[in-house]
Amino acid sequence: MRVHWFAAAAALSLTAAGVAIAALPKNKALAIMHDRHEGMEKIGDTNKLLRREITSSSPFMPAVQSGAATIAGLSVKASGWFPKGTGPELGKTGAKPEIWQNQQDFVSKLHAFQGAARAFNAAAKAGDMNAIKARYADLNGACKACHDKYRMEMHH
């Protein structure tokens, strides 16, 4: 039973990471791109508010905690945001084609982001400001590492 559970989890994480085997119908792909855009924007906006709290002289802890939970939740959803066929060939997006050319590296960066979001969320819940600052810096580093390589400069 245990073996099956692992196999199922492995299969799920593979598809979740965007290694979809079957071609995606266009309307489905566009819907995912839309969710991805909205989700990333929400993560960005949340991060901006978090920065203001964390760098302020008296951070409001409930705001930090709620922001951390929002990003951790969205980071899990991000597993489904990059299936093959949702690149610039289909529509306007900041996602570079390299995402699907260096799938392994991209997925490891995505996992690093998810791990950093989890760790930041845990630190926020625990409430120690020094740990929060350190995990927040890690999280931003994880965002930047992936964006520098896999996101196009977008003008909107």
Next chain:
Amino acid sequence: MPRQIPDGDAPLIGKQPVWDLPVRLVHWLLAGLITFSWWSVHHHHTDWHIWSGISILTLLIFRLLWGFVGSSTARWANFIRGPRTVIDFLRGRWTGIGHTPLGALSVVALFLAVSVQVGLGLISQDEDGIFAGPLSTLVSSDTSDKARDIHELWFETVIVGLIALHIAAIIYYRIRGKGLTKPMITGKAVTDPGAAPMRPGKWWVAVICLAVALGVARWVVAGAPPFGP
């Protein structure tokens, strides 16, 4: 700087000092830092971009002050002139050293445009909220985003436009046989006979201006008012 060029370089007959060392340093550092700011922000070095902007802020404050207490050709009051002088200059009825009445307009435009650009940068944040100017917490997150958009647009239109005009003017003078680049490096040029010579500034006044500029920049880096919003 008041110090004279060593005698070995002196026998350039007819060449007189026109730009002091602080003016030349500010000019070339600005050119270099603006180029570096542009490069760094397009190569994922937003942290360097912010420090470059703060260095530019320091230079602007220094230059503003030096424009009141520096050498004669560095002083705002000596080169900002009314429209009548600009017209006289265009009709060929103007002699002097330093900025021409028309060139002075370009200097002031560049100085103001770069000041606006620095001001916008100080309150901006990047699109991911990873980097933010030291004064971004004085405004809302939405304002910081808008400031970044305008910061980008201001560079692409006003700053690039003024730099293009600046370089076009240099090329125009070059074609007409008057080199402007070398005097900005050596500080010396052939001047109109009878033009009043440059009155140099004092080195210790420049040091005070620099100290004030660094102090203000440090205050801004700390987040301004009482070090934060």
